[in-house]
Amino acid sequence: MGDREYDVIIIGGGPAGLAAGLYAARARLRSLLLERVAAGGWIVNAELVENYLGFPQGISGPELAGLMNEQAKKYGLEVLLAEVIGLKLEGKRKVIKTAEGDFTARTVIIASGSDRVKLDVPGEEEFTGRGVAYCAICDAAFFRDVPVAVVGGGNAAIGDAMYLSKFAARVTVLHRRQQLRATSILQERAFAEPKIEFRWNTVVAVIEGGAKVERLRLRNVRSGEESTLDVPGIFIALGSTPNTGYLKDSLPLDTRGAIITNEKMETGVPGIFAAGDIRANSIRQVVAATGDGATAAVYAEKFIAE
Amino acid sequence: MSKPVEVNDDNFDQMVLQVKTPVLVDFWADWCGPCRMVAPIVEELAGEYEGRVSFTKLDVAQNPKTASKYGIMSIPSLVIFKDGNLVSNLVGFRPKADLKRSLDDVLG
Numbered sequence: 398m399g400d401r402e403y404d405v406i407i408i409g410g411g412p413a414g415l416a417a418g419l420y421a422a423r424a425r426l427r428s429l430l431l432e433r434v435a436a437g438g439w440i441v442n443a444e445l446v447e448n449y450l451g452f453p454q455g456i457s458g459p460e461l462a463g464l465m466n467e468q469a470k471k472y473g474l475e476v477l478l479a480e481v482i483g484l485k486l487e488g489k490r491k492v493i494k495t496a497e498g499d500f501t502a503r504t505v506i507i508a509s510g511s512d513r514v515k516l517d518v519p520g521e522e523e524f525t526g527r528g529v530a531y532c533a534i535c536d537a538a539f540f541r542d543v544p545v546a547v548v549g550g551g552n553a554a555i556g557d558a559m560y561l562s563k564f565a566a567r568v569t570v571l572h573r574r575q576q577l578r579a580t581s582i583l584q585e586r587a588f589a590e591p592k593i594e595f596r597w598n599t600v601v602a603v604i605e606g607g608a609k610v611e612r613l614r615l616r617n618v619r620s621g622e623e624s625t626l627d628v629p630g631i632f633i634a635l636g637s638t639p640n641t642g643y644l645k646d647s648l649p650l651d652t653r654g655a656i657i658t659n660e661k662m663e664t665g666v667p668g669i670f671a672a673g674d675i676r677a678n679s680i681r682q683v684v685a686a687t688g689d690g691a692t693a694a695v696y697a698e699k700f701i702a703e
Numbered sequence: 704m705s706k707p708v709e710v711n712d713d714n715f716d717q718m719v720l721q722v723k724t725p726v727l728v729d730f731w732a733d734w735c736g737p738c739r740m741v742a743p744i745v746e747e748l749a750g751e752y753e754g755r756v757s758f759t760k761l762d763v764a765q766n767p768k769t770a771s772k773y774g775i776m777s778i779p780s781l782v783i784f785k786d787g788n789l790v791s792n793l794v795g796f797r798p799k800a801d802l803k804r805s806l807d808d809v810l811g
Contacts, residue, residue: 433798433799434740434741434744434796434797434798434799435737435740435741435743435744435796436740437740441736441737441740442737457736458736459736459737459739459740460736462736462740478743478744478747478799479799479800480798480799480800496798496799496800497799525777525794525795526775526776526777526780526792526794526795527774527776527777528776530776530777531795532735532737532777532795534734534735534736534737535735535736535737535738535777535778535779536776536777536778538732538734538764539775539776539777540776608774609774609776630776
């Protein structure tokens with residue numbers, strides 16, 4: 398095999414990719430994992446992961462990511478920091494194009510997960526880093542004793558709101574519906590926290606300010622009523638969208654842009670598998686991602702053997 | 704691999720603003736797990752751009768004056784200085800290719 402040829406190439410270094418890499422390496426497949434930024438995926442934004450088996454006291458996202466990364470690399474998995482920009486099929490060979498050059502593989506496991514959904518309103522881009530934030534555990538300390546807003550209604554938004562309530566004077570959760578999507582136990586905690594308040598049926602129309610964010614213009618989606626919220630910080634936690642941009646026209650995707658697979662993690666193309674958040678109907682949890690990754694690696698091995 | 708040099712409020716002027724080559728400053732803090740995860744990319748770049756760009760890191764918790772002077776409210780922030788001026792500010796996670804592009808732009 399040439400030095401850029403592999404049995405398995407795994408795209409993405411979150412829990413799904415790392416699990417796939419671990420299993421592939423232990424199966425003595427020549428394996429390469431390509432990660433765009435940093436190993437760990439979205440758990441790096443979680444203050445505490447309480448629902449991954451094996452950690453009854455919970456474990457911080459970055460710490461769990463670090464342990465997974467360490468374990469995945471123990472058996473010979475190669476990891477390269479590079480962004481995948483395209484995937485091409487040349488007969489049975491799969492060609493992965495990256496910013497650092499091309500690689501070929503007999504099988505590919507796509508585990509590139511999701512990207513943040515943006516609010517997509519005026520002011521969001523220009524104030525990013527100056528009051529518009531996406532990572533509560535990174536930036537909460539910059540908003541001590543001031544009011545902040547959190548946009549979203551799922552686990553990420555509620556998790557962020559709870560974390561921010563330890564620093565901020567007040568946390569206002571803005572959600573466009575009348576009820577949260579978050580897991581019940583998280584909702585209970587948020588409702589019990591006096592520093593967190595909720596504005597239902599509310600969306601952000603514009604983010605305004607001078608050198609930094611100063612206020613949000615809001616709109617009630619039911620009544621149409623407009624209002625203003627004076628905050629120096631807005632944390633956007635709207636959830637995720639599958640990272641399949643670079644795969645357009647290569648694989649069958651569902652209406653969200655997620656990859657359709659069967660229970661063997663097989664996609665529509667023989668030898669190409671998908672694992673983790675990027676899959677259609679994924680429940681987008683770490684424990685599911687690791688299961689997907691292992692499954693994909695086992696079936697990739699079987700594919701190579703045939 | 705090169706390691707970025709720690710700078711602080713006291714030596715920022717001398718180590719970053721007065722330096723002839725462009726300087727990248729990695730603003731981070733120990734509460735910020737994601738910042739630590741970005742560190743490997745920065746170290747790789749430090750090696751690749753050795754001699755052309757100086758790589759430093761600043762702990763915003765210990766050095767609030769500098770962080771506040773440059774309006775840093777989000778970390779990680781990778782800021783490039785040239786001839787004492789802030790010329791590029793990359794907030795949050797970026798793929799290595801994005802960072803290389805910014806560095807190459809500054810090097811002209």
